[in-house]
Amino acid sequence: MPISLAARKVSxxxxxxxxxxxxxxxxxxxxxxxxxxxxxxxxxxxxRCFNRLVEPEHGQVMVGDQDVRTQxxxxxxxxxxxxxxxxxxxxxxxxxxxxxLVPTLQHMSDSADAARRALELVGLPAAQFGSRFPHELSGxxxxxxxxxxxxxxxxxxxxxxxxxGALDAISRAELQESFDNLRRDLTVTTLLVTHxxxxxxxxxxxxxxxxxxxxEQRGSMRDLIRxxxxxxxxxxxxxxxxxxxxxxx
Amino acid sequence: MRFTPRRILLIGAISLGGAIPAALxxxxxRPVVVAxxxxxxxxxxxxxxxxxxxxxxxxxxRKPGLGATEIAFGALRTGxxxxxxxxxxxxxxxxxxxTLPDSLAADPRAVFxxxxxxxxxxxxxxxLPPLGFQNTYAIAVTRSTANRYHxxxxxxxARESPHLTAGxxxxxxxxxxxxxxxxxxxxxxxxxxxxxxxxxKYQALAAGAVDVIDGxxxxxxxxxxxxxxxxxxxxxxxxxxxAALVSGRLDSQIPGATAALxxxxxxxxxxxxxxxxxxxxxxxEDIKKVASDELIALGIVGSGGGHGVRGVQSVQHSGFxxxxxxxxxxxAALTVRHLELVALALLAxxxxxxxxxxxxxxxxxxxxxxxGALGVLQTIPSIALLAFMIPLLGVGVVPALVALWLYALYxxxxxxxxxxxxxxxxxxxxxxxxxxxxxxxxxxxxxxxxAPVIMAGIRTAAVITVGAATLAAFIGAGGLGEPIVAGxxxxxxxxxxxxxxxxxxxxxxxxxxxxxxELLVAPAHRRKRLWRTGT
Numbered sequence: 006m007p008i009s010l011a012a013r014k015v016s017x018x019x020x021x022x023x024x025x026x027x028x029x030x031x032x033x034x035x036x037x038x039x040x041x042x043x044x045x046x047x048x049x050x051x052x053r054c055f056n057r058l059v060e061p062e063h064g065q066v067m068v069g070d071q072d073v074r075t076q077x078x079x080x081x082x083x084x085x086x087x088x089x090x091x092x093x094x095x096x097x098x099x100x101x102x103x104x105x106l107v108p109t110l111q112h113m114s115d116s117a118d119a120a121r122r123a124l125e126l127v128g129l130p131a132a133q134f135g136s137r138f139p140h141e142l143s144g145x146x147x148x149x150x151x152x153x154x155x156x157x158x159x160x161x162x163x164x165x166x167x168x169x170g171a172l173d174a175i176s177r178a179e180l181q182e183s184f185d186n187l188r189r190d191l192t193v194t195t196l197l198v199t200h201x202x203x204x205x206x207x208x209x210x211x212x213x214x215x216x217x218x219x220x221e222q223r224g225s226m227r228d229l230i231r232x233x234x235x236x237x238x239x240x241x242x243x244x245x246x247x248x249x250x251x252x253x254x
Numbered sequence: 255m256r257f258t259p260r261r262i263l264l265i266g267a268i269s270l271g272g273a274i275p276a277a278l279x280x281x282x283x284r285p286v287v288v289a290x291x292x293x294x295x296x297x298x299x300x301x302x303x304x305x306x307x308x309x310x311x312x313x314x315x316r317k318p319g320l321g322a323t324e325i326a327f328g329a330l331r332t333g334x335x336x337x338x339x340x341x342x343x344x345x346x347x348x349x350x351x352x353t354l355p356d357s358l359a360a361d362p363r364a365v366f367x368x369x370x371x372x373x374x375x376x377x378x379x380x381x382l383p384p385l386g387f388q389n390t391y392a393i394a395v396t397r398s399t400a401n402r403y404h405x406x407x408x409x410x411x412a413r414e415s416p417h418l419t420a421g422x423x424x425x426x427x428x429x430x431x432x433x434x435x436x437x438x439x440x441x442x443x444x445x446x447x448x449x450x451x452x453x454x455k456y457q458a459l460a461a462g463a464v465d466v467i468d469g470x471x472x473x474x475x476x477x478x479x480x481x482x483x484x485x486x487x488x489x490x491x492x493x494x495x496x497a498a499l500v501s502g503r504l505d506s507q508i509p510g511a512t513a514a515l516x517x518x519x520x521x522x523x524x525x526x527x528x529x530x531x532x533x534x535x536x537x538x539e540d541i542k543k544v545a546s547d548e549l550i551a552l553g554i555v556g557s558g559g560g561h562g563v564r565g566v567q568s569v570q571h572s573g574f575x576x577x578x579x580x581x582x583x584x585x586a587a588l589t590v591r592h593l594e595l596v597a598l599a600l601l602a603x604x605x606x607x608x609x610x611x612x613x614x615x616x617x618x619x620x621x622x623x624x625x626g627a628l629g630v631l632q633t634i635p636s637i638a639l640l641a642f643m644i645p646l647l648g649v650g651v652v653p654a655l656v657a658l659w660l661y662a663l664y665x666x667x668x669x670x671x672x673x674x675x676x677x678x679x680x681x682x683x684x685x686x687x688x689x690x691x692x693x694x695x696x697x698x699x700x701x702x703x704x705a706p707v708i709m710a711g712i713r714t715a716a717v718i719t720v721g722a723a724t725l726a727a728f729i730g731a732g733g734l735g736e737p738i739v740a741g742x743x744x745x746x747x748x749x750x751x752x753x754x755x756x757x758x759x760x761x762x763x764x765x766x767x768x769x770x771x772e773l774l775v776a777p778a779h780r781r782k783r784l785w786r787t788g789t
Contacts, residue, residue, distance in 0.1 A: 082686075089680065096681060
């Protein structure tokens with residue numbers, strides 16, 4: 006079952022550095038939102054508030070209809086899928102065991118089956134890949150395994166932090182496509198962090214542009230292009246377009 | 255009271271019993287612990303003490319070669335040993351830090367009386383009547399050096415000392431009855447002073463590496479090389495009368511032992527002692543045989559007694575491997591003891607340092623200072639660390655284990671801390687984000703990934719411990735250091751090697767075994783197959 010996400014007036018500082026400044030967002034159950042911005046914009050910090058890897062100083066963070074602070078971090082995290090830029094597979098565990106991590110943590114009786122199904126969904130047949138070690142896979146395959154791991158226990162939400170950021174352009178495009186299909190099949194709520202506006206537009210229904218810990222604009226990609234709320238958003242769009250035109254020329 | 259025949263018999267039996275107490279009591283009593291300092295004459299005198307005691311029915315535990323004066327005397331005071339041979343001059347200067355008025359300082363009897371009284375008062379330690387010879391410092395030069403610089407006395411030496419290089423034992427350099435006092439009294443200022451181990455100073459002098467050394471007047475090696483002993487014309491050195499130094503408790507705990515040792519009083523003169531030392535240090539004869547020969551000659555032990563008189567004269571002339579083979583039982587026992595020391599110290603270090611390393615990883619602010627402090631322990635020379643242990647723990651296995659344990663902590667704690675801290679940060683972060691508990695991350699991720707680094711630390715610690723354990727012999731813990739220490743003291747290369755080679759082999763073997771363990775604990779994706787399965 007997809008679960009909604011909400012952040013209300015969230016502020017957080019690391020030492021003297023303001024990471025989040027009065028940020029509010031909502032993601033409806035089953036929808037996908039992308040957080041876009043440069044390094045230091047606060048997008049990853051905001052993402053990490055939802056599974057309590059960051060405990061914000063002010064404001065409220067909701068997963069479903071519950072404040073995250075009412076749940077134990079460990080149990081909360083087991084119900085939320087998570088993919089990071091460098092997949093973070095356990096290098097000494099074979100693929101199947103890696104994917105079965107969360108089902109095992111949840112004491113699911115058929116955790117191996119859950120892992121196999123998840124592998125099939127990301128296009129890596131368990132018979133062929135299940136007994137490999139992560140270092141025996143390509144970079145793209147490793148991120149697919151990380152993706153499989155995040156969905157194996159069928160969470161209602163997945164958080165993705167630059168999941169395709171470290172991949173070459175072709176693997177990246179392939180993975181974006183698989184992920185898009187996957188998300189529709191699974192109907193899972195998605196929060197995606199990326200610095201790539203094109204990726205955001207492709208994978209998410211709503212885009213949140215962040216800068217210096219604040220939200221510059223929220224809306225669909227079409228809204229952003231049609232009516233950029235600030236100069237910054239306009240420049241961001243201009244730059245993405247210039248990139249595309251360079252390819253066309 | 256009427257004296258019935260029966261009662262007279264009983265009284266007679268009791269008085270007889272008083273005359274031969276040890277013969278009856280030896281079974282139930284603990285052994286007399288006889289120690290020596292690590293140089294030839296001290297070994298020989300301790301063996302003579304031991305054989306006299308054994309001939310009178312006492313059982314004896316030998317702890318030869320205890321570090322130096324501080325360690326041997328410390329062990330005596332704390333009751334870890336019962337007796338060792340000492341010299342009155344050493345007692346006066348190095349232990350009491352006393353000086354006597356000039357009128358008394360040169361009189362051996364006056365010095366003995368003073369030292370004996372002060373030791374009884376201060377330490378409850380007893381000097382038995384002197385053995386009958388003095389072993390003073392003998393400042394020696396080669397005959398050619400003596401001729402070239404016209405050296406006959408220490409005053410001559412002081413005059414020429416700016417041209418000469420001295421090779422003195424570390425003990426002598428630091429003692430006030432050594433170089434410090436010689437500089438003060440004679441104005442001795444050598445061009446350079448090189449600290450030398452007792453075992454090498456004669457070779458260094460003969461080879462011309464140094465011009466003047468400190469020897470002992472009864473050294474067998476003084477005669478081996480053609481050396482000139484310079485006359486102490488200002489009577490700087492106090493008398494060094496040799497005597498048995500006995501713990502105050504010995505008499506009450508093992509009645510009769512002191513009396514047995516007193517049999518040796520005034521029985522050994524300087525000529526005899528020099529000959530005996532020569533047989534041990536120059537001819538390489540077995541100490542047990544030299545000791546028993548002399549005791550038979552003195553009529554203290556019957557010739558049938560046969561304590562350690564089995565033929566060993568051929569040893570000097572047979573090959574090294576033969577020498578090792580002849581000592582295989584002893585060496586095997588020493589190797590086992592050595593391994594026990596290493597294994598116990600290492601095990602205790604693992605039990606403490608691995609959890610410590612894990613704990614420090616969670617409190618990183620204090621991690622580096624703590625590990626740094628353990629690292630400082632490494633810089634304490636082993637022999638000094640062992641010496642520090644004596645007042646706290648006496649001598650023997652326990653202080654040796656503690657010292658070895660302290661040395662082993664650093665590499666293991668460092669390996670554990672670094673290994674766990676640096677274990678694949680991405681994998682650890684992902685595991686946390688997916689809902690593992692800290693304990694699960696430790697057991698499933700960090701420890702398996704850190705295992706090779708932790709194991710490498712344990713391996714380093716093991717090899718260090720095998721090496722450091724040879725020094726345990728200085729405080730009477732046994733092990734392969736025993737023949738090394740004795741061999742150094744007696745300038746017997748073969749004896750040194752008979753301990754050093756097995757110790758080196760042991761280090762290689764321990765390292766090899768742990769290398770295999772390291773392969774076995776490597777994380778699964780890095781594990782190399784020890785053998786091929788299938789094709």
